[in-house]
Amino acid sequence: GEDVEQSLFLSVREGDSSVINCTYTDSSSTYLYWYKQEPGAGLQLLTYIFSNMDMKQDQRLTVLLNKKDKHLSLRIADTQTGDSAIYFCAETSTDKLIFGTGTRLQVFP
Amino acid sequence: KAGVTQTPRYLIKTRGQQVTLSCSPISGHRSVSWYQQTPGQGLQFLFEYFSETQRNKGNFPGRFSGRQFSNSRSEMNVSTLELGDSALYLCASNEAGVPDTQYFGPGTRLTVL
Numbered sequence: 001g002e003d004v005e006q007s008l009f010l011s012v013r014e015g016d017s018s019v020i021n022c023t024y025t026d027s028s029s030t031y032l033y034w035y036k037q038e039p040g041a042g043l044q045l046l047t048y049i050f051s052n053m054d055m056k057q058d059q060r061l062t063v064l065l066n067k068k069d070k071h072l073s074l075r076i077a078d079t080q081t082g083d084s085a086i087y088f089c090a091e092t093s094t095d096k097l098i099f100g101t102g103t104r105l106q107v108f109p
Numbered sequence: 110k111a112g113v114t115q116t117p118r119y120l121i122k123t124r125g126q127q128v129t130l131s132c133s134p135i136s137g138h139r140s141v142s143w144y145q146q147t148p149g150q151g152l153q154f155l156f157e158y159f160s161e162t163q164r165n166k167g168n169f170p171g172r173f174s175g176r177q178f179s180n181s182r183s184e185m186n187v188s189t190l191e192l193g194d195s196a197l198y199l200c201a202s203n204e205a206g207v208p209d210t211q212y213f214g215p216g217t218r219l220t221v222l
Contacts, residue, residue, distance in 0.1 A: 030208040042113075042199055043213040088152065092208035095165040096142065097201075099152035 004091055004100035011106045018079045020103045022072040022089035029091040032065065034074045037086045037102070046074070046087075081107045111136065113202050113214035121220045127188040130217045134181050134202030141183040142211060143175060146197040155198075158183055159206055187219075195221045 005023045012018045024032065030051055035043040049056045049063045049072070056063045062075040072089055084107045090097040114133045122128050134141050143155040154167040158177035175185045181202075187194055197218050201211035 031210070033210070035213070042115075042215040043201075045210060045212060048210060095157060095207045096154040096167070097144075097152075097207060097211060098154075099144075101151050 004089060004098050006087075006089060006100040006103045008101065009104050009106070011108065012079050014079060014081055014107055014109050016079055018076040018083070018105055018107075020074045020076075020087050020089075020105065022074075022100050024070050024072060024089065024091040024098075024100075026091050026093045026098070027067065027070060029093060031092050032063075032072050033090040033092075033097070034061075034063065035088045035090060035099075037088065039085075043088065076105075079105075079107050081109070083107055113200055113212055115198075115200050115214040115217050117217060118215065119218045119220075121222065122190050123222050124190055124192060126190050127186065128190060128219060130185045130187075130198055130200075130219070132183045132185070132200030132202075132214060134183070134200075135212055138202035138204050138212075139181050140203050140206040141177055141181065142201045142207075143183070143185050144199045144201065145169075146199060146216070147193075147195070152199070155185070157206060164206065190221045192221050195219060 033048045034046040060077045064073045086102045088102045089100045116131045140159045142157040146152045157165040161177045172188045177183045197216045199216045201213045203209045203211045
């Protein structure tokens with residue numbers, strides 16, 4: 001099926017690291033994406049990883065990809081209150097994106 | 110470059126009416142995709158247009174249709190609106206389609222009463 005799974009909620013203290021996990025379904029996905037959605041807004045592309053990579057780092061963001069287990073994670077270092085949002089992972093499948101259910105990240109002081 | 114723009118940002122309609130939403134892609138982008146976002150179903154793919162042709166379609170009824178113009182701008186139409194059509198409709202563009210990175214607009218919030 002086309003179910004990309006994510007945990008629904010994550011709560012972290014400001015300054016700590018956040019890890020958001022995603023399990024995807026299509027092993028032929030060329031790219032895997034992380035998008036951020038703030039209240040009332042559209043989707044903001046955060047980062048992506050090509051399927052032949054294991055890791056990608058972009059400033060505070062680290063993406064890890066385990067193709068064997070079809071597991072993708074996004075680590076946010078030094079999480080700030082401005083990082084509070086919903087985070088979606090997405091896989092590419094036959095000319096469209098299949099999105100996960102989204103993880104709501106809440107950052108408290 | 111300007112980002113993806115969508116108009117209108119908010120819309121209120123009643124059941125049975127029809128609605129047209131507009132999306133202007135990033136300059137130079139020829140692929141436009143539409144997604145529906147609802148609390149219950151999450152983000153679901155509607156359709157994708159490339160060079161005025163629909164290349165891919167999601168699992169939505171025929172009441173949902175779209176088109177793309179020669180300048181790559183796209184419109185989405187929903188006829189005979191139902192309460193369940195209330196959603197955030199997001200448009201995304203890129204140069205040539207998935208798997209290349211898609212850039213999203215702010216969305217149109219449609220409320221059906």
